[in-house]
Amino acid sequence: MKIAILGAGALGCAIGAALTEGSYETWLLSRSPAHVEKMRHDGLQVDDDSGTRRIAVRAATQASEVGVADVVIVLVKSFHTDAAMRGALALIGPETLVLSLQNGLGHEDLLADIVGRERVLAGKTYVGGVLRGPGHIQSGVTGKATYIGELNGQMTSRVQAIADVFNAAGLMTMVSDNIMGTMWDKLLVNVATGAITGITRLTYGQLYDEAPLKATALAAIGEAMTAAHAAGIRLSMTDPEQAWTLAAEGLSPAFKTSMLQSLEKGSVTEIDFINGSVVRWGQRLGVPTPVNATLVACVKGIERAMADEQRKEATA
Structure with missing residues (x-):
């Protein structure tokens, strides 16, 4: 599964680091050239309960560098949702799913207007993170739950497949019929x-x-x-x-x-x-x-x- 994280801030990097360490092709997209360059050159420094380590991640500033993804995880700040998704349409192919894990309510409607409601999934995560500097985060993943689901509450194989990937990467994830x-x-x-x-x-x-x-x-x-x-x-x-x-x-x-x-x-x-x-x-x-x-x-x-x-x- 090829995963693109649209919005590689603290939370995006925390999730992206876990998926990368789980051996899934994961791209971290950020508007910050300094952040991306640091990750490309030195890797992503992650501080967590296990200590400090550097992870060789894939990072980019432009969606065109990434190409079509199987899943796009949207983690940009809420007020950037519309512009960020419209600027990242190179990630979207015929089967691409778009999963918002952003704070608050209303993003799913903004995304549906751009990519079509049929491919939009919603979720919430209690994973935490703090951006310490370019290419450097403090991550709070252990024991923190993530919930994902279809907007209509159906339990589908496509949502379960994403949850399986997350869980395999150490991200405790459940599928909800009441997202x-x-x-x-x-x-x-x-x-x-x-x-x-x-x-x-x-x-x-x-x-x-x-x-x-x-x-x-x-x-x-x-x-x-x-x-x-x-x-x-x-x-x-x-x-x-x-x-x-x-x-x-x-x-x-x-x-x-x-x-x-x-x-x-x-x-x-x-x-x-x-x-x-x-x-x-x-x-x-x-x-x-x-x-x-x-x-x-x-x-x-x-x-x-x-x-x-x-x-x-x-x-x-």
């Missing part, structure tokens, strides 16, 4: 910590020491659960505390959410696809979401301040 519920489950975890740590700049350890922030997180999760129930989504969780606990399970107290990592790099966040999706679903279904709306507004404010500062520096 929309699974995606909402992961959304609850992202809602629990992402925006709050982005606003406060706190690590997981710091966040979980602050009772007032826990109360805010539980309120945001509760709004999301109410919206999900109103939409007829079947969740595996029945209490906001479950998402709050799951969000930090197995992670170092020093670990930072992807939203905080984005803000620290001066990048825009995926807030529109996480807390923002809760707000949109709430508006559609008549479910109040004031906590999530406030978190979205605060993160948007931080993004605006960063953009203004960057413009000042560019013109100085």
Whole structure:
């Protein structure tokens, strides 16, 4: 199976490293020439529970260098989904499947508009990673589950084949007949910590020491659960505390959410696809979401301040 990972950031590299070590032809696609060149020249440095090692990976900046893949795993930032997929159509052949493992909701619809809904699969992963520098990641794969499935909930051989490959490579993966519920489950975890740590700049350890922030997180999760129930989504969780606990399970107290990592790099966040999706679903279904709306507004404010500062520096 030839696999292309569209978006070789921390998470894409963590998954790509495991698949490469599992002897599957795996390509890491990144827009960063420095990142790709480092991986090509020195390999990908992976720091994890086993120590530090370098893995000889296949890396590229252009889809044309890769050619048609059997599976394209989409892991670009949510707001880059449309442009990234349209720029990577060289990966798509008659039988190619496109699997989104991105945070939040809505990517499957964007991808379906580009490549056709019949070839789009959805999934969620609890695998973690931090990009330490070009060609260097900290990986959190061990014991972290990934769920994939057909959008219509059917159990098909094509999804099972991908799960078999993932499992053989050490990525604990299950096929779900309720992938929309699974995606909402992961959304609850992202809602629990992402925006709050982005606003406060706190690590997981710091966040979980602050009772007032826990109360805010539980309120945001509760709004999301109410919206999900109103939409007829079947969740595996029945209490906001479950998402709050799951969000930090197995992670170092020093670990930072992807939203905080984005803000620290001066990048825009995926807030529109996480807390923002809760707000949109709430508006559609008549479910109040004031906590999530406030978190979205605060993160948007931080993004605006960063953009203004960057413009000042560019013109100085």
